[in-house]
Each structure stands twice: as structure tokens, then as C-alpha cells.
Amino acid sequence: MTGRACGDCTLCCKVMAIEQLAKPAAQWCRHCKPGHGCQIYHDRPVECRQFNCLWLIDERFGPHWKPNKSKLVLTTSADGIEVRCDSTAPDAWRKEPFQREIRALAAAGEAHDVTMLVIIGSRMILVATDREFDLGLVGADERIVREFDGGQLVGAAVIKASDLERD
Numbered sequence: 001m002t003g004r005a006c007g008d009c010t011l012c013c014k015v016m017a018i019e020q021l022a023k024p025a026a027q028w029c030r031h032c033k034p035g036h037g038c039q040i041y042h043d044r045p046v047e048c049r050q051f052n053c054l055w056l057i058d059e060r061f062g063p064h065w066k067p068n069k070s071k072l073v074l075t076t077s078a079d080g081i082e083v084r085c086d087s088t089a090p091d092a093w094r095k096e097p098f099q100r101e102i103r104a105l106a107a108a109g110e111a112h113d114v115t116m117l118v119i120i121g122s123r124m125i126l127v128a129t130d131r132e133f134d135l136g137l138v139g140a141d142e143r144i145v146r147e148f149d150g151g152q153l154v155g156a157a158v159i160k161a162s163d164l165e166r167d
């Protein structure tokens with residue numbers, strides 16, 4: 001436990017898509033008062049109730065990662081860790097020490113098939129130890145397929161989910 005609280009941060013209410021509200025990623029939720037909080041807090045959707053960004057709960061990420069300061073919201077996925085940039089600061093993840101820490105996590109994760117994915121709106125960049133794969137805009141109906149060589153991430157491509165299911 002980190003003992004952290006959201007405080008004046010509301011960035012997930014912008015960067016995350018909320019299916020139950022048909023809210024797209026990279027747009028402020030209509031119920032959010034940025035910097036203050038949710039205006040429908042007691043009636044907010046289940047998705048919002050269940051959400052914790054990694055900065056709130058994971059001590060690996062120091063105080064400098066606080067989302068409204070770093071402009072980065074950290075989440076997990078089935079494949080690893082996702083770093084979602086505020087769309088007004090698309091290069092926030094390249095600033096130090098963030099880029100260095102992201103690459104270190106990518107290096108540590110490669111052996112365990114854990115990926116680091118930077119997301120800016122719908123644009124996705126897969127980060128490896130010593131390189132990155134800019135996948136461009138990735139649709140909700142598309143999936144990322146990674147290529148490994150000897151445990152090292154050497155390639156990535158985007159394909160339709162329906163093509164993946166056929167294989």
C-alpha cells in the first residue's frame with residue numbers, strides 16, 4: 001500500500017475511455033471538474049469505481065509519477081504496463097526520468113513477456129529495452145502482435161482481431 005490519494009488529480013477522467021458513458025479516450029468526461037473531482041461521485045459507473053491507476057497503488061512509481069504532474073497515467077493490461085499520455089503532452093513520457101524508468105521496466109519485463117506500451121489517444125508505441133515500435137493509430141478492433149527472438153522483442157505489428165481469431 002502506498003497510502004496515496006488522488007487529491008487534486010483527475011487525469012484518468014480525461015485519458016481513459018469509459019465504455020459505460022460512451023466516453024472516448026483523450027477527452028474530459030462531462031462529469032469531471034478538472035482538478036477537483038467527479039460531479040457524480042456517488043453515482044459514478046462501476047468502471048470508475050473499480051479503477052486505480054498504478055501510481056496510487058504501486059510503490060515502484062515514485063512521487064514524480066503523480067499523473068497530473070507527470071501527465072502520465074499508468075495502468076496494467078493483460079500484457080504488461082500501459083503508460084497513457086495526456087494528449088496535450090504527447091512527449092511527456094520521453095522526459096527524464098520517465099523515459100529511463102520506462103525502458104528499465106521494459107528491460108526487466110522482456111524476460112517475463114511483460115510489455116511497456118505508451119498510449120497517446122489511439123496512437124500506440126511499444127517500448128523495448130533498446131528500441132521502440134511506433135504502431136500508429138490502433139483501433140478497438142485491432143490487436144498488437146509481438147515478435148520475439150531469443151526472449152528479446154524484435155518486432156511488432158497491428159492486425160485485425162478477427163484475423164487473429166481465425167488463426
Ligand code: SF4
Binds near residue numbers: 005006052073
Ligand atoms: S489518474 Fe490516478 S491519481 Fe489521478 S485521479 Fe485517476 S486514479 Fe487518482
Ligand code: SF4
Binds near residue numbers: 032038041
Ligand atoms: S464519471 Fe466521474 S469518475 Fe468517471 S470518468 Fe467521469 S468524472 Fe471521472
